[in-house]
Amino acid sequence: MGEDRLHLLMGNEAAARGAVEAGASLAIGYPGTPSTEVIETLIQWSKETGMRAEWAVNEKVAFDVATGASLGGVRCLVTMKSAGLNVASDSILSVAYGDVVGGLVIYVADDPGAHAGMEEQDVRAFTCPLPIIDVADQQESKDAVVAAFDLSERYKLPVMVRTTSRVAHGKAPVRFGPVVVVDRKEPVKRDLPRLMRASSAWVKEQHAVLNGRVEAVRAEASSSPLNRLELKPGRRVGVVASGASWGYLQDVLDAHDLMDVSLLKVGTVNPLPTGLVKRLIDGVDRLLVLEELEPVMELQVKALIADLGKRVQVVGKLDGSLPRVGEYDFQIVEAALGKLLGMALGRDEPELDRLRSEARRLAPRRSLPFCPGCPHRGTYTALTQALREMGYKKDEVIVTGDIGCTILGMNPPWDSCWIEVSMGASVANAAGFKYAGVKAPVVATIGDSTFFHAGVPPTVNVGWNDTPVVIAVLDNNVTAMTGHQAAPSSGYSATASEAKTIRIEEMIRGAGVEKVVVVDPYDLKQSREAFKEALSHDGPSAIVLRRVCSLVARRRGLLGPPARVEAEKCTGCLLCVRTLSCPAMSVEAGKMAIDQASCTGCGMCAQVCPFDAVVAGGG
Amino acid sequence: MDDTVEEYNILVTSVGGQGGVTLARVLSYAAMDQGLNVRVGETLGMAQRGGPVQSHVRVGDRVHGSQMPRGRCDVLLSLEPAESVRAPEFLGLGTRVVMSTAPVYPIPVMLKEETYPELNVITAALGRIGCRVHALDARELAMRAEAPASLNVVVLGAYAALEEVVIGTESMRRALGEALPRRFLEQNTRAFDLGYEEMRRQL
Numbered sequence: 001m002g003e004d005r006l007h008l009l010m011g012n013e014a015a016a017r018g019a020v021e022a023g024a025s026l027a028i029g030y031p032g033t034p035s036t037e038v039i040e041t042l043i044q045w046s047k048e049t050g051m052r053a054e055w056a057v058n059e060k061v062a063f064d065v066a067t068g069a070s071l072g073g074v075r076c077l078v079t080m081k082s083a084g085l086n087v088a089s090d091s092i093l094s095v096a097y098g099d100v101v102g103g104l105v106i107y108v109a110d111d112p113g114a115h116a117g118m119e120e121q122d123v124r125a126f127t128c129p130l131p132i133i134d135v136a137d138q139q140e141s142k143d144a145v146v147a148a149f150d151l152s153e154r155y156k157l158p159v160m161v162r163t164t165s166r167v168a169h170g171k172a173p174v175r176f177g178p179v180v181v182v183d184r185k186e187p188v189k190r191d192l193p194r195l196m197r198a199s200s201a202w203v204k205e206q207h208a209v210l211n212g213r214v215e216a217v218r219a220e221a222s223s224s225p226l227n228r229l230e231l232k233p234g235r236r237v238g239v240v241a242s243g244a245s246w247g248y249l250q251d252v253l254d255a256h257d258l259m260d261v262s263l264l265k266v267g268t269v270n271p272l273p274t275g276l277v278k279r280l281i282d283g284v285d286r287l288l289v290l291e292e293l294e295p296v297m298e299l300q301v302k303a304l305i306a307d308l309g310k311r312v313q314v315v316g317k318l319d320g321s322l323p324r325v326g327e328y329d330f331q332i333v334e335a336a337l338g339k340l341l342g343m344a345l346g347r348d349e350p351e352l353d354r355l356r357s358e359a360r361r362l363a364p365r366r367s368l369p370f371c372p373g374c375p376h377r378g379t380y381t382a383l384t385q386a387l388r389e390m391g392y393k394k395d396e397v398i399v400t401g402d403i404g405c406t407i408l409g410m411n412p413p414w415d416s417c418w419i420e421v422s423m424g425a426s427v428a429n430a431a432g433f434k435y436a437g438v439k440a441p442v443v444a445t446i447g448d449s450t451f452f453h454a455g456v457p458p459t460v461n462v463g464w465n466d467t468p469v470v471i472a473v474l475d476n477n478v479t480a481m482t483g484h485q486a487a488p489s490s491g492y493s494a495t496a497s498e499a500k501t502i503r504i505e506e507m508i509r510g511a512g513v514e515k516v517v518v519v520d521p522y523d524l525k526q527s528r529e530a531f532k533e534a535l536s537h538d539g540p541s542a543i544v545l546r547r548v549c550s551l552v553a554r555r556r557g558l559l560g561p562p563a564r565v566e567a568e569k570c571t572g573c574l575l576c577v578r579t580l581s582c583p584a585m586s587v588e589a590g591k592m593a594i595d596q597a598s599c600t601g602c603g604m605c606a607q608v609c610p611f612d613a614v615v616a617g618g619g
Numbered sequence: 620m621d622d623t624v625e626e627y628n629i630l631v632t633s634v635g636g637q638g639g640v641t642l643a644r645v646l647s648y649a650a651m652d653q654g655l656n657v658r659v660g661e662t663l664g665m666a667q668r669g670g671p672v673q674s675h676v677r678v679g680d681r682v683h684g685s686q687m688p689r690g691r692c693d694v695l696l697s698l699e700p701a702e703s704v705r706a707p708e709f710l711g712l713g714t715r716v717v718m719s720t721a722p723v724y725p726i727p728v729m730l731k732e733e734t735y736p737e738l739n740v741i742t743a744a745l746g747r748i749g750c751r752v753h754a755l756d757a758r759e760l761a762m763r764a765e766a767p768a769s770l771n772v773v774v775l776g777a778y779a780a781l782e783e784v785v786i787g788t789e790s791m792r793r794a795l796g797e798a799l800p801r802r803f804l805e806q807n808t809r810a811f812d813l814g815y816e817e818m819r820r821q822l
Contacts, residue, residue: 008651008659137683170685171647171659247658247684254626254681255688330688349690352748356707359744362736363705366634366725369669412727577729583669587729597767 006173011141011163012037014174015079015107018145020049022103023182025074027053028062030453031482032081033116034168035109039079040483043494054494055485058423058453059084063091063106070104071195073185075149079107082121083422087454092158093128097206098195099156101188103149106160109168112244112292113327116165120325122293123162124269129214132160132270133226136246138172144267146177147226155213162269164292166244166327214271222275226267229276231283237340238262238284240277240297242269245290248333255330256345258337272300281305281312288340289316292328315340367411372584373550373559373600376406378521379474380414381579381604383443385524386531392440397535398433402426402446402455404481406474409445413581417445424454430469431462441535443470449479449487451504456511462540463512470534471513471542473504474521476549484552508542515541522547524607550600560601561617565592569613576605576614624655624679627785628687631674632705633698634723638771641799642696643674645775649786649794650678660685669725671705678785694781695750696774698757699723700741712749717778717818719770721758753777753818760813766806772799776814780822788815 009017016038019027027042029035042053056062059080066076080088085108092106108123124132131151133144141163148159188195193202221227231238239261241249246265253261264280266273269291281287281304289298298316305312315321315336322328322336331346338345370377387397394415401407401417402425409416421429426444433442446455451473462469479485486493488502505516515537519530527545534541553559562584572590576582584599585592594605594614601617629646633639643659650657660675675687690711697703697718710716720738727733742752757773764773772795779788795807 006651008647008657166660166685169661171657171661172685173651173657244684248686250683251681251688254683329686330684334688352690352711355744355747356710359704359707359710359741359748362741362744363671363701364725364728364733364735366669366671369726371669574730577726581726583726585726585729586724 006175008171009138009174010037010169010171011135011138011167012169013041014138014142015145015161015163016041016045017174017176018142019077020045020051021142021177021179022146022149023075023180024051024077024149025102025184026066026069027051027077027079028056028065029079030056030059030062030084031479031485032084032109033482034111034165035079035081035107036482036485038077038107040485052495055479057488059088060091063088066104067091067095067100070100070102071188072102073187074102075182076102077105077107077145081116081118082108082110082123083118084108085123085126087423089126089128092130094197095158096128096130096210097197097203099188100152100158101185103152104158105145105148105152106158107145108160108162110162110164110293112164120293122296123160124296125294126160129211129270130158130160131214131217131268132162133267134162134242134269135167135267136243136265137167138170139174140267141167142174144226151217155217157210157213164244164327217268218271218274221268221271221273224268224273227273227276228265229280230263231279232260232262234260236283236285237287238264238280239288239290239337239340240264240266240280240301241290242266242297243292245292245328245333248328248330249290249337251330252334252337252345266297269297272297274304277301277304278308281308281310284312286313286315286340288336289314290322290328290333290336293324295324368408369411369581369583370405370408371550372582372598373553373602374405375476375521375545375547375550376409376474377580377582378524378527378547378602378604379445379472379545380409380416381608382521382524382527383416383472383531384414386528386535389528390532390535397440397443398430398438399443399445400426400429400433402444402450404447404450406445406447406450413578422454423450424458427455427462427469427471428458430471431458431465431467434467434469441470443472443535445472445474447480448473448475448477448489448504452488452502456507459508459513460511466539468537468539470531471508471540473508473542473544475504475544475546477546478549478552480549480551484549505542505544508544513540513542515539516544518544518546520547521545522602522604524604550602554600562596562599562601563594563603563606563614563616564596565594566613566615567591569611571611571613573610575610576608579608580604624785625681626691627678628692628709629676629678630687630692630695630706630709631676631698632695632702633672633771634702635670635672637698637723638768639672639698640674642698642771642775643676645772645791645794645798646676646786648798649790650676652790652793652797653787655786656680656682658682658685671702673706694778696778698771698774700738701736704741704744707748710745710748710750714748714750715781715783716745716750716752717774717781718752718754719757719774720754721756753781753821755814755817755821757814760817761810764806764809764813766803766810769803769807769810772807772810773814776811777818779811780815780818782822
């Protein structure tokens with residue numbers, strides 16, 4: 001980790017380096033694409049850096065731990081995806097009204113373009129005036145974290161660093177800075193008017209202090225290296241840009257050798273560097289605002305133009321020139337810049353585009369399957385079989401899905417999971433369907449990490465109200481979708497190779513749902529029978545389907561021998577492929593074949609074959 | 620080979636699990652080794668086993684964003700035939716395509732619910748866009764190199780044999796040791812060499 005050379009880093013890895021350089025003592029978060037690699041990297045580095053880096057059960061818990069640590073005198077980084085900010089926001093708003101001691105930085109990753117399967121939330125529009133630094137590239141991802149710690153301690157405020165998928169997961173050379181050694185500060189003194197919200201007078205005073213601090217950040221923003229103004233004489237046109245748009249803008253300016261456009265690169269999207277914006281407005285007649293998703297800067301720029309009594313035309317989202325949906329790219333920015341300059345910059349290539357879409361149509365659909373040996377394949381297959389054996393049609397029984405790998409039960413051949421709302425919502429959603437009078441059983445499917453994150457309160461609600469829903473917890477002992485981070489079900493943690501295993505069935509019983517069984521989802525018969533019993537039960541019930549994620553099992557060398565097909569017995573009915581849709585299966589000369597390298601030996605295909613043509617591993 | 624590169628765009632397309640992201644990492648290490656500026660664009664959200672994966676590797680003094688502009692792909696490295704037409708918006712006149720010909724069939728194709736395009740249909744469609752296609756059976760060559768997981772490195776070797784590569788072969792060889800586990804260096808070098816020789820023969 002030398003300072004002398006360039007390091008090719010992902011934006012998230014660069015942010016991790018920023019936390020090291022700033023002397024953070026704690027990094028804590030909940031995994032969520034595209035933010036996960038910050039903590040992952042800091043866990044890898046922890047032996048060398050001595051920083052405590054770990055996963056919390058959810059983002060609010062992570063932020064609350066960090067708040068305590070900050071008030072205890074050390075610097076803390078909290079990371080999450082933008083949906084996680086919603087979970088933590090209850091506490092973030094509260095802490096904004098008080099003080100921090102050690103710097104407290106919240107790193108949040110938005111996802112314009114919805115690559116990770118979540119809403120296109122724009123955290124810059126978060127309903128709290130906290131400072132937000134929007135990063136445009138990987139170098140800035142590191143530098144912004146360092147700057148945010150400094151701001152946070154000087155103004156006693158939590159400070160947010162906002163990234164987006166393309167920056168968080170893109171890589172570029174990053175130059176390191178020195179690592180500062182930060183001594184632990186004196187912990188906070190008991191100071192109720194600053195640290196409590198239980199008094200109207202205190203809260204109003206705290207609100208005023210917060211606003212005053214943010215205005216002080218604004219006053220220094222115009223001279224901060226996070227914001228850069230380049231005024232160019234001549235053409236009297238300018239661009240205000242932040243985030244990933246800045247890179248596309250640089251590409252477009254280079255491609256067309258445009259040197260005479262004034263530029264304001266904004267880092268502190270909140271508070272906006274009003275002084276710099278006003279100077280830019282003074283120097284132009286036309287202005288383009290580039291920001292993905294919501295017109296957060298554009299609205300403020302327009303207000304400033306009105307305040308100044310200027311007549312500056314703004315090209316942006318509000319005049320329909322730029323989209324509010326999806327991410328930007330070179331062409332979108334090129335077209336917008338062309339509109340600003342009153343000239344066509346891009347070339348239309350209708351014939352080539354027609355040929356391209358012809359080519360595109362050749363590519364076959366690839367839906368995301370469960371991995372070979374995924375225990376969730378067993379769960380959804382057993383559920384499908386149970387419903388069929390009980391005489392239910394496929395569209396008769398509502399299954400509420402949840403966040404994570406478990407939602408892939410939505411794909412063929414299971415076609416399960418009717419809705420997906422947010423972490424933990426499946427259980428309460430299922431209860432709501434019963435409240436509405438749905439007669440048929442309602443099943444909620446939820447993973448172990450998701451259950452710990454936000455599935456516990458709705459389970460208590462179900463137990464308390466005796467609501468007859470079936471809660472299926474697909475417990476693969478890990479937070480799988482984001483890359484196998486430790487969960488309370490793992491038996492280990494980021495900081496300890498052995499940790500307590502928190503048993504989900506005990507939590508469910510404790511929540512008042514007495515009918516609970518634990519089954520092995522590789523055993524289709526056992527799982528199917530468990531589903532049939534739960535589906536016929538007239539009170540709340542739960543099934544914990546427990547089997548470690550097959551990718552984790554592979555990494556630990558826990559796999560059994562692969563299954564193989566006895567070709568003379570295989571009739572080529574392909575019932576196995578149709579039922580299990582396993583990527584280790586292929587069809588060769590009309591018969592099923594099993595790829596020996598990717599088969600994990602789960603044995604489910606041997607269980608579904610009506611002709612005993614599959615020999616399970618070791619058989 | 621020029622000392623300076625202004626803008627050079629490599630697109631890597633693959634099916635999750637084939638090693639496309641790893642190939643992009645090797646290329647970016649190789650470019651760094653040569654002192655070139657690099658941007659790598661990836662979205663890792665749902666790119667797990669079995670799904671389509673794309674990586675952008677942009678090299679040169681005038682590259683900023685992590686995604687290349689439309690039509691400005693200099694070379695497409697496709698680890699699977701149908702994936703070469705997954706993102707044709709980046710391809711254009713003069714794009715060189717190095718493609719592994721071994722298909723990975725999605726399950727609906729196995730069940731004959733959907734069709735998989737013939738190789739010559741894919742090649743012709745790329746040709747109409749203006750691409751020049753170089754095809755090789757990288758899976759077979761990887762087997763021959765006794766490195767079945769190194770299909771991606773075979774394609775890298777084939778790419779290195781093209782005449783207008785801005786990243787030097789020696790930098791690529793060094794990157795095989797730097798960006799990939801050392802214990803696989805020997806088998807990866809064999810895979811690289813077989814890909815290189817096969818493309819040399821074709822040219």
